[in-house]
Amino acid sequence: MINVAYASNQGSGIGAFLPLLIFGLIFGPLFMSIAKRKGRNRLLWFLVGFFPGFNIFFGIYLASLPDIDIRKQVSDLIDELQKFEFIPKDQKDTTYAQENWTCTCGKMNNMNIPNCPVCGLKRDFLLKKKT
Numbered sequence: 001m002i003n004v005a006y007a008s009n010q011g012s013g014i015g016a017f018l019p020l021l022i023f024g025l026i027f028g029p030l031f032m033s034i035a036k037r038k039g040r041n042r043l044l045w046f047l048v049g050f051f052p053g054f055n056i057f058f059g060i061y062l063a064s065l066p067d068i069d070i071r072k073q074v075s076d077l078i079d080e081l082q083k084f085e086f087i088p089k090d091q092k093d094t095t096y097a098q099e100n101w102t103c104t105c106g107k108m109n110n111m112n113i114p115n116c117p118v119c120g121l122k123r124d125f126l127l128k129k130k131t
Helices: 002-038 042-050 057-062 068-083 096-101 123-130
Strands: 100-102 109-110
Touching: 002 042, 002 057, 042 057, 100 123
Parallel strands: none
Antiparallel strands: 100 109
């Protein structure tokens, strides 16, 4: 009886590895495709998804990263705003660009103010002139 039980335990080792292999073959390519869209290292994320353990937690982390297209669009937008001097060239802060505009007289105004209180120049006219 002991030999029969021992023989049946030997086969369960391979059977226990098979679900982990299938699980890795599902999550590995899934993580790799998500990493490609996010602009991350695809091979690294394939390995993270392939090996069992914390791959669900790392998958949530990977999914929460911004897409490469969004990061490029934000960077291009910041560069455009720097051309119009909404953002100083040494500072890339998007909240600054959305809240203030600088008049030709040098007065820093809030974006809600349509005319400069010092010289009376219209904000929209100034923006059209700079383009």
